[in-house]
Amino acid sequence: METLLEMRDIRKTFHGVVALNKVNLRVRAGEIHAIVGENGAGKSTLMKVLSGVYPHGDYSGEIRYQGAERRFRGIHDSEQVGVIIIHQELALVPLLSIAENIFLGNETARNGVIDWMAAHSRTQALLKKVGLKESPATLITDIGVGKQQLVEIAKALSKEVKLLILDEPTASLNENDSQALLDLLLGLKAQGITCILISHKLNEISRVADSITILRDGSTVETLDCSAGAVSEDRVIRGMVGREMADRYPKRTPHIGETVFEVRDWHVHHPLHAEREVIKGVNLQVRRGEIVGIAGLMGAGRTELAMSVFGRSWGRRISGQVLKNGQVIDVGTVGKAVAHGLAYVTEDRKGNGLVLSEDIQFNTSLASLERVSNGVVIDAGREYSVAQQYRDKLRIRCAGVGQKTVHLSGGNQQKVVLSKWLFTEPEVLILDEPTRGIDVGAKYEIYTIIAQLAAEGKCVIVISSEMPELLGMSDRIYVMNEGRFVAEMPASEASQEKIMRAIVKVN
Structure with missing residues (x-):
C-alpha cells in the first residue's frame, strides 16, 4: 500500500x-x-x-x-x-x-x-x-x-x-x-x-x-x-x-479486620423523576483493610449509589442508614460526609474531580482548605508543602506543583484527584472508575496506591466496568443490577462468567 x-x-x-x-x-x-x-x-x-x-x-x-x-x-x-x-x-x-x-x-x-x-x-x-x-x-x-x-x-x-x-x-x-x-x-x-x-x-x-x-x-x-x-x-x-509486566496487579496479602462501614436498606429516587426508584434497598458492608468491588452494567445504579451515600449529592427521597464503627452517622451533606471520614473519587475527573484551569497545588488542598489556612487566609507555603508531599508520594509527573492540571496526562490528573481526597485523611474511600482512560503503566501505579491504602487499614470501595480489574484487585465483590445487589461473592470464588450470570439471571 x-x-x-x-x-x-x-x-x-x-x-x-x-x-x-x-x-x-x-x-x-x-x-x-x-x-x-x-x-x-x-x-x-x-x-x-x-x-x-x-x-x-x-x-x-x-x-x-x-x-x-x-x-x-x-x-x-x-x-x-x-x-x-x-x-x-x-x-x-x-x-x-x-x-x-x-x-x-x-x-x-x-x-x-x-x-x-x-x-x-x-x-x-x-x-x-x-x-x-x-x-x-x-x-x-x-x-x-x-x-x-x-x-x-x-x-x-x-x-x-x-x-x-x-x-x-x-x-x-x-x-x-x-x-x-x-x-x-x-x-x-x-x-x-x-x-x-x-x-x-x-x-x-x-x-x-x-x-x-x-x-x-x-x-x-x-x-x-x-x-x-x-x-x-x-x-x-x-x-x-519499556519493561515486562508479568503481573497486571500488585501482589498483596490482605489483613482484613472488623466491619467499619455499612449502608442499610438504602433507597434513592431519581432527582428529576421522583416516582422512579433508582436504588432499591441496598445493603453494603466494608471491613477494615478490605477492597470491595461493585460490578454491574452501565445503568445498574453503581454511581448513583456512591453519590447518594456521599453527602446525598445525587437523588431525592433518600432513605436508609449509614453506619461507621456500628454508629449511625449523618451524611446529609458532602461536608458532613467528609467530616465522618468518607471520600468519593468521581468517575468524571475532568468535569467534577478537578478545576482544570487551576494548578496542582490548588486542587490538592481543595477538599481540606481549613488545614492549609490561617483563619480565612490560605497559607500558600503550607499549601505548597502539602502538594509537594503528595506529588512525591503518588509520583505525579509534572513540571512542578504550580503546573495547571489541564496540561497533565489522564493518569497524573487521576493522581491529583486522589491526592485531594487523601489529604482529608479518610477512613472510607469510594473510587468510581478509578482507571478509566488510563494506560496500563499508570493503571498499575493506581492499583499500587489502592493496595497501599487497604494495607493502611482503609476501607476501599471500587466501582469498575472492567471485570478483570475487579477480579484482580478486590477481596469481595457485590454484583449490581437495576438498582439492587443481586449477588455477593469472595473474589477468590468469582469469575467474569459468574458475575455475568448473576446480572442476567431471572429473579
Whole structure:
C-alpha cells in the first residue's frame, strides 16, 4: 500500500516541557493504524499537531500528506483535505438536533438561507451509513454516548473524510457499543477510508489494527506490522512501558479486620423523576483493610449509589442508614460526609474531580482548605508543602506543583484527584472508575496506591466496568443490577462468567 501520511521529526513543547521529541509516523492508505502509549506519551498531542489544533509554527518538523508537504494553520485547513479528528470529548451541542450538529459550521444554504429539507435528506443518508435509525430531528441529548460517537463519524463523512482520527473513541462506551464502533471502522476501511485509532484497550486494537505505532515519553519507540501475524498484548505493553509486566496487579496479602462501614436498606429516587426508584434497598458492608468491588452494567445504579451515600449529592427521597464503627452517622451533606471520614473519587475527573484551569497545588488542598489556612487566609507555603508531599508520594509527573492540571496526562490528573481526597485523611474511600482512560503503566501505579491504602487499614470501595480489574484487585465483590445487589461473592470464588450470570439471571 502507498503512504498516505508521513510525519517527520515532530517536536512540540509546553511551558518548557517536551511533549514530542522528534516523533516519526508513517500511515499507509486504506489501513487502520493504531497509536498506543502510556498517558503523557504524546499520542493526543501528535494528533492535534496533525489536525491543525496546534498550527504550523507551533511545532517543528514536517507533515507530508498525499505526497505534498502540509502546513495546517487550523482545523479548517486539515478538514479541507479530508483529515478529520474526533476528540475523546465529543464536540456535539446537546440541545441541537442530529442534523444541526452534523452540518454545524458547514450548513447547506440557498441564497443565505439554510435548506433544512436538503440537510435532513443528507443526514438520513449519512445516518444509514453509520447504522443509525434515528430521525435527523432527534436531539443529541436524547441519544446515548455510543450513538453520539456514530453521529460524530457521520459528521466526518459529511466532510468527505479521507483520514479519520479517533482519540479514545470507546473510553466511555459499553461493550456492545464498542463492538459496533469497531465494526463500523472495519466497514470504513473496506470503503478505502484510512483511520488512526488511539486507544488504551489493547484487545480492541488487536482486533482491528493493521499497524501499531508505540510512543513512549514523547518519542517513537517502534511500529509493529500486524499483517505478518497477531501481535500479543504483552509485546505491545513491553514497548509502551519499556519493561515486562508479568503481573497486571500488585501482589498483596490482605489483613482484613472488623466491619467499619455499612449502608442499610438504602433507597434513592431519581432527582428529576421522583416516582422512579433508582436504588432499591441496598445493603453494603466494608471491613477494615478490605477492597470491595461493585460490578454491574452501565445503568445498574453503581454511581448513583456512591453519590447518594456521599453527602446525598445525587437523588431525592433518600432513605436508609449509614453506619461507621456500628454508629449511625449523618451524611446529609458532602461536608458532613467528609467530616465522618468518607471520600468519593468521581468517575468524571475532568468535569467534577478537578478545576482544570487551576494548578496542582490548588486542587490538592481543595477538599481540606481549613488545614492549609490561617483563619480565612490560605497559607500558600503550607499549601505548597502539602502538594509537594503528595506529588512525591503518588509520583505525579509534572513540571512542578504550580503546573495547571489541564496540561497533565489522564493518569497524573487521576493522581491529583486522589491526592485531594487523601489529604482529608479518610477512613472510607469510594473510587468510581478509578482507571478509566488510563494506560496500563499508570493503571498499575493506581492499583499500587489502592493496595497501599487497604494495607493502611482503609476501607476501599471500587466501582469498575472492567471485570478483570475487579477480579484482580478486590477481596469481595457485590454484583449490581437495576438498582439492587443481586449477588455477593469472595473474589477468590468469582469469575467474569459468574458475575455475568448473576446480572442476567431471572429473579
